[in-house]
Amino acid sequence: MPLDMPTLFLVVTVVAFVMAGWVGVMAWGQRRSEALWSWAAVMCAFAVSNVLYGFRGVIGDFWSVVLGNGVLSLAFALMLLSLWRFQGIRPRPLLMGLPVLLALGLYALFIDAYRIRVIVGGTLFPAQLGLVLQVLLSRRRPVLGRGRWMLVTGAAVLGTILLLRALGMLLGWLDAGDALANYRWQAMLVLVAMVAVLSFGLGFVYMNLERAERRSFELAMRDVLTGLANRRAILDLLRSSVARARRQGQWLSVLMVDIDHFKAVNDNHGHQAGDAVLRQVAQTLASRLRAQDQIGRFGGEEFLVLLPDTQAEGARVLADALRQAVQHTFTPWGGQQIAVTISVGVCGHPLSEADSPESLIAAADRAMYQAKRLGRNRVEQVGEESEAG
Numbered sequence: 277m278p279l280d281m282p283t284l285f286l287v288v289t290v291v292a293f294v295m296a297g298w299v300g301v302m303a304w305g306q307r308r309s310e311a312l313w314s315w316a317a318v319m320c321a322f323a324v325s326n327v328l329y330g331f332r333g334v335i336g337d338f339w340s341v342v343l344g345n346g347v348l349s350l351a352f353a354l355m356l357l358s359l360w361r362f363q364g365i366r367p368r369p370l371l372m373g374l375p376v377l378l379a380l381g382l383y384a385l386f387i388d389a390y391r392i393r394v395i396v397g398g399t400l401f402p403a404q405l406g407l408v409l410q411v412l413l414s415r416r417r418p419v420l421g422r423g424r425w426m427l428v429t430g431a432a433v434l435g436t437i438l439l440l441r442a443l444g445m446l447l448g449w450l451d452a453g454d455a456l457a458n459y460r461w462q463a464m465l466v467l468v469a470m471v472a473v474l475s476f477g478l479g480f481v482y483m484n485l486e487r488a489e490r491r492s493f494e495l496a497m498r499d500v501l502t503g504l505a506n507r508r509a510i511l512d513l514l515r516s517s518v519a520r521a522r523r524q525g526q527w528l529s530v531l532m533v534d535i536d537h538f539k540a541v542n543d544n545h546g547h548q549a550g551d552a553v554l555r556q557v558a559q560t561l562a563s564r565l566r567a568q569d570q571i572g573r574f575g576g577e578e579f580l581v582l583l584p585d586t587q588a589e590g591a592r593v594l595a596d597a598l599r600q601a602v603q604h605t606f607t608p609w610g611g612q613q614i615a616v617t618i619s620v621g622v623c624g625h626p627l628s629e630a631d632s633p634e635s636l637i638a639a640a641d642r643a644m645y646q647a648k649r650l651g652r653n654r655v656e657q658v659g660e661e662s663e664a665g
């Protein structure tokens with residue numbers, strides 16, 4: 277089926293302009309929208325380069341060939357800029373600007389040499405797309421989510437087809453003078469450009485949505501004051517830890533931590549000082565846990581600590597280390613140093629079908645109240661509380 281080239285160019289151009297418009301609408305009035313704005317510019321640049329290619333023969337070769345390819349190179353440079361912004365990486369102007377200057381210079385130099393132009397485009401543009409792929413697939417700062425795979429697909433397909441075309445020219449199985457072969461390649465290139473524009477537009481928007489969703493999920497699960505997991509999040513973690521430990525018959529120890537006489541801190545120093553103490557205690561506790569342990573703010577001045585795969589004796593030793601750490605860490609406030617202590621209830625055993633999240637919390641809570649009854653600033657363990665009490 278013969279494809280009408282001007283129609284193809286028109287369709288890709290319209291799609292790219294529409295994408296640019298919608299990305300701009302998304303960015304409008306949003307905080308931290310620099311990456312989206314530069315992505316709208318990417319889409320615009322794709323559209324403009326298509327307009328210039330599409331008018332080949334109507335406008336001068338300088339405009340359609342030199343400027344058209346220069347603007348395409350600019351689109352790839354702006355993609356890189358947007359991804360750097362998205363990832364919070366400092367932009368590197370040389371990596372962006374140099375390929376654009378090279379594109380303008382080389383296309384101007386070889387304006388009449390079609391073969392060389394194809395080879396230039398087939399090395400320069402895939403190299404730029406390679407830089408884009410490098411950011412998308414970086415292990416050091418991974419771009420998370422499915423949106424990036426849309427971008428990876430677009431960049432990989434476009435880069436590969438440009439590279440193949442250049443290889444064809446270089447190895448001689450694509451003849452510059454063969455109008456039919458060129459026509460087929462041109463049509464295929466425009467269709468691939470369409471796939472790329474759609475993948476780039478949707479992919480980046482989706483990446484932003486995924487990030488926003490992840491941020492609001494994290495916010496919903498974080499305690500605003502201390503930055504720890506909030507009650508809902510730590511209970512979710514407890515439920516999954518209990519399920520896992522029950523399935524595998526493993527140990528799970530739980531600590532209930534409560535600040536002693538916290539009401540007095542508020543009464544003597546004010547509520548804000550109380551908040552500062554809560555933050556300090558949270559930080560002291562969290563900084564002494566292992567990577568696999570979890571901590572959350574369970575209530576006002578209560579924290580729940582989960583210690584997977586930890587025997588009761590180990591949990592008790594850790595609880596005492598936490599108690600001592602809090603006792604020796606002061607909160608500076610208004611020229612004073614506020615000191616607090618904690619009481620800790622420990623519950624730990626290999627889990628069986630009889631255990632539930634609620635039963636573990638109730639047991640750790642009982643032990644913690646026993647520690648309070650026995651004078652505070654101490655650790656009590658399930659099983660000991662009845663003898664001591």
Ligand SMILES: Nc1nc2c(ncn2[C@@H]2O[C@H](COP(=O)(O)OP(=O)(O)OP(=O)(O)O)[C@@H](O)[C@H]2O)c(=O)[nH]1
Nearest residue numbers: 534535536537538539540542547548550551576577
């Ligand atoms: N500043 C501040 N205070 C809080 C917050 N949440 C709870 N509180 C206070 O924590 C205090 C808890 O007091 P109590 O339950 O009587 O316990 P306590 O004074 O620590 O006494 P014991 O636990 O028996 O040692 C109350 O005064 C609450 O108002 C908070 O987010 N910020």
